[in-house]
Amino acid sequence: MIDVSNATLEVITAIKQRRSVQFDYGHDVIREIKPTGFFGDFDGFEGTDENTEEKEFRRFRFDKVNEWIGIKDIRHELECALREARDITKEAKYLCYPIGEITTKLSSLADQHGLLDEMNELLDQVTAAEHNLESAFYECESVFEEAISELELKYEE
Secondary structure, X not given: OOOHXXXXXXXXXXXXXXXXXXXXXXOXXXXXXXXXXXXXXXXXXXXXXXXXXXXXXXXXXXXXXXXXXXXXXXXXXHXXXXXXXXHHXXXXXXXXXXXXXXXXXHHHHHHHOOOHXXXXXXXHHHHHHHHHHHXXXXXXXHHHHHHHHHHHHHHHO
């Protein structure tokens, strides 16, 4: 049996903040509901099922809930995703190793044939492209940063 008083408080908080709650209502299926109110003498709550295309309106009795997860913390999930994105984009920093090896080989070959100046001009373009590629990967983090900022603005309203 779940702690109904805690679940009730979380439903109230979710209604105020226009957020979702999660719980298992049987069959090991986690439901995500955006609550809109209560029914009975706080026997349960009602709201829209966020996992259905039509956002179906449903009612759920507290005594039928198998496991209460609570308010879905979207901000926490986005912050975790941002950390993971930063770990992934750090890999872009290591792109320089194979590029450096290729650059050195081409430079040596050009030097052997008296074409070092011509090669260096082209390798400068490679270096600029490498920096642009790294920057582009780091910009990918902004997707998560902007989502967090938008979420904060939404909660302030």
